[in-house]
Amino acid sequence: MPNENPASSVPFPFPPPDDAPASPAPAAFEVSSPPSPTIIPPSDSVTTPTTEPGTTGKTRRAALLTVGSTGLSAVISLANGLLMARLVGATRPLDAYLIAQLVPQLLGITFGPRFSAFLVPWLISLRHAKGTAFARTMQTRLLIFCPSVTAILLLLCYFWNREVAAVLAPGFKRATDQELVVNLMKWTFPGGVCFMALSVLTSIAHSQQRFKGMALATLINPAVTLVLLVCFGKTLGVFALAAGFMIGPLLGCLPVLWSLRGSWQDDNIVNGLNGNGQQDTTLREVPHFSSVFMLALITTMQVQIPAIVGRILASGMGDGVIASVEYAGRFSWMPVTVLANSVGNALLPSLAEKHQTSENGLDAAALSNTTKAIRVLAYVLVPLAMVLACYAFPVISIALGGGKFDRNAAILTADMMTCCTPLIWIGPIWMILFKVIQARNALRVLLETLILGTVVDVVFMLCFKNVLGYRSIPLASSADCLMATAFALYRTHSSIALPLGEIMSSMATLTVIALIANLVVFIVRPVTPWLITGAVYGVVYLGLAWILKIREQREFWSLILGKGLKRFRAAAS
Template identity: 25%
Template sequence: MIRSLLSVGGFTLLSRVTGFLSLAMQSAIMGAGAVSDAFFIAQRLPNSFRSIFGEGAFNAAFIPCYAKSLEQEGDEPAEEFAGEVYALLLASQIVLLLLVWLLTPQFVSLLAPGLGDRPEKFALAVSLTRITFPYLLFMTLFALHMGALNAHGRFALPAFAPNLMNLTVMAALAVAFLFPNAGYAASWGVTISGALELGLLMWGARQIGVLRGLRKPHWARVREFFLMLGPAVIGSASPQIAVFADTILSSMLADGGVSAISYAERLYQLPVGVIGIAAGTVLLPEMSRRIASGDVDGAHKAQSNTMALTIALAAPFFVAFDTIPELIVAGLFMRGKFTAHDAVAAGDVLAAYGAGLMALVLIASARASFQSRGDTSTPMKIALSALAVNVALKVALFRPLGAVGLATATSVGLWINLGALVALAIHRELIDFDGVFAKSVGATFLACMLLTLVAIFGRAPALALGLHFGAQANLVALIALGAAGAVVYAATLIGALHLAGVRVGSLRRGRR
């Protein structure tokens, strides 16, 4: 299982790299004007639907039902169930696509009301939205195929697929001269990439003999899935509501507030995608399969070891974000018009986000306690409660603290979410932290203490070294300090685990 986690994390990291390259190419060709604004608006509509409905919510409902059918009924009944869901999803997405195509001006007006007095830009946004919206249809069917592949222990192909979007958009921009403008090229790139991603997973599913075709739906068979899907979708909508609140409130801040949040969030999301989401993606089907077969202890072992490994992998990012945030931002972004003042502002926001990092990377694993048993309602209620506190704190803190207040509210909301999930799971005996988990967390804590000392006392020597490299001083200092910290952290963690009698291999193999 841990091998699958690392595979997902590696391909996710690759997608972050190709995504950065794609964004750089978009900015170079489209710039920051009417065309790029219209393209980002056109992208936002299908991406918002995908974020709410997509892989997370869908898998939370589909994988437990599919895994249960596989374990208790066999391959053919499970295939019938998947085929029935396939037919319903395809029909619903075609209806939604036709509706949006007919009412695109109304949808764009709702999403971007500020375009009302700029008819040319509004018309371009409408045209590009009609091009990009089929991406949602492809991604919904992509989520179905991903869920089926994950349930069969196949994770690499779905994790790699998002790279196709970044590569396809770059290829489309490379021939932008063939289109009316670069916005049209990028929009077609998005839609074509959706078809390619779906095609890749359809091929993977055929290789293992699943999702071979559509089946006539029977409500009795798919009823459980749709009853679970509703709460999962509502729960997935809560982060989008928080993002919407950030967008509204940050627009009221002084110049630079929105940029500080954007740069800090880009860094903050790196360990989340590579570690937290990867852990949840792999753990949910593993726990669902074990619970469906009656191996509850095995499910608890898998969860405990995954969470221990997640903590060990994410902890260095937490220490870095809260000890040297300004150096991180300066080393990566301080060039051209990005000043030292900008680095300090973004660094302060990164530190506030970093305070909630450990909670964020663990939420998906903690949520699996409920979702693996078919309970999507409890995580939904907890997420909405945490969201209420999050938004209330944003409103209270953004005036006195600015962008830092918004990030602080996000971190508080994440800890409330994780704390409630774990407390309720313990109360219901849905989670079991074993001795390996406790020893691993203790070893991680010791390694973090030494890493903190390296960050604090090694910063000055690292900066002195960087001065010899002129304009790249901050980047060199960051690399030097990061390399020293990585050696100290890894050596301390492995040594502490050895002294505690925990073999690293036991975490990878899921043994006690």
């Protein structure tokens, strides 16, 4: 039945697939914000979510296929790291370290930004479809696509690692340097990045043509980087690798945009109708997606250029500095994080949501102001923060090192600037803020949480660096994530359909869990903090899902914690 107060609900931004019947989109969750005079939605624009017959099986298929693609991504990264370890002559303990990282990688990928950007939209789109054709089609395509692409990517892994080892490995003889090379290759290999892009784009890809575009993108990305390494690795060295990190993802996006080319000129799409004469707003988001993609592209270029310049400037400062700067090669995958968070988690859903809201009567001036604010944030705030991260870590490392540029202090600072900066987790919070409160308030709260998270990072690193040293990183990372998330929820509790006491008590529970987990840091090897950090992030994201009471995530957990394999066989049959 229609909701009695449509103005107090925020519809989920992703519309149903092409073959879904014309029906109003159900609300993802309810909020309790006061009605605004500029919002005049029709009385039947929002409906109470109901479980359609047959949607349980579709949801289970979607959840299991998501877990399968995530597992394949983790296996690719793990296999790539093991291959690189063999090529650089690393010792056996490094293998155990890589295998141990599989757990936090699964947690961070499945229940982190990729989970929010992919699984929930897909589950909701499947719940919109009363028939089974769309679910069967996507299941068949993914079951064929994932194994074949995985095999090709693993083959590319070998050649990729061989070329990278020839370029980088001779200069790294110590165990810490070997760990650097292996980590750099494991985290930056485009296989995992492509699966992230695939996850985001699957939310809007309902045609075979666009699915082929995603398949090409998944293969073009590593292939381009490998070609650059083979052709220019001996002459350019590490810069050929940086060029591959920069050019590969950009060229990989071209097939996807090309597969969407027909959406720009189709009269049916302009009129808001798909081929079956049903209302369809999915493809009408293509102009929004392209404009947001260009913002992310500019941001990515602004990030990579100072990173490369920083390496050049530091090359004359001695061996320790060179090793530290190369260890800061983690910056190479930070632009991908910005790209995924800005497009997949924040800008694209918010633009789609505003587009739908405008059709329901949102004032055009309010839309224009919000769009301007988003553009300012994308053009100024994120690039500024990334540039500061690239140039500030040598200065901070000198302060941590007691007045001299110490190798360990530089590594510690580089990790702090890359792994603990709020840019890593700000994407999911940004997405949540845009869903539950007005956009202008979300921007203000976003800035406040960004500042708070940065302050927490600095305080924890300065207070505990002498006691914990390298192991203070996960403590700072966990603290900034938990505290900033709690602060964001506190600032927006009036817009969430839960009392403040319940929100804060749940956050307190998560904090206790995180602190208990970090106690393990005191009794284990220094490599374990990354496992703990991944687990803490997983707990935080699951806590957010529980707080916001997203129905689809509860269904996902009931599937995973239940007899998942048996249900999968039953659904597949």
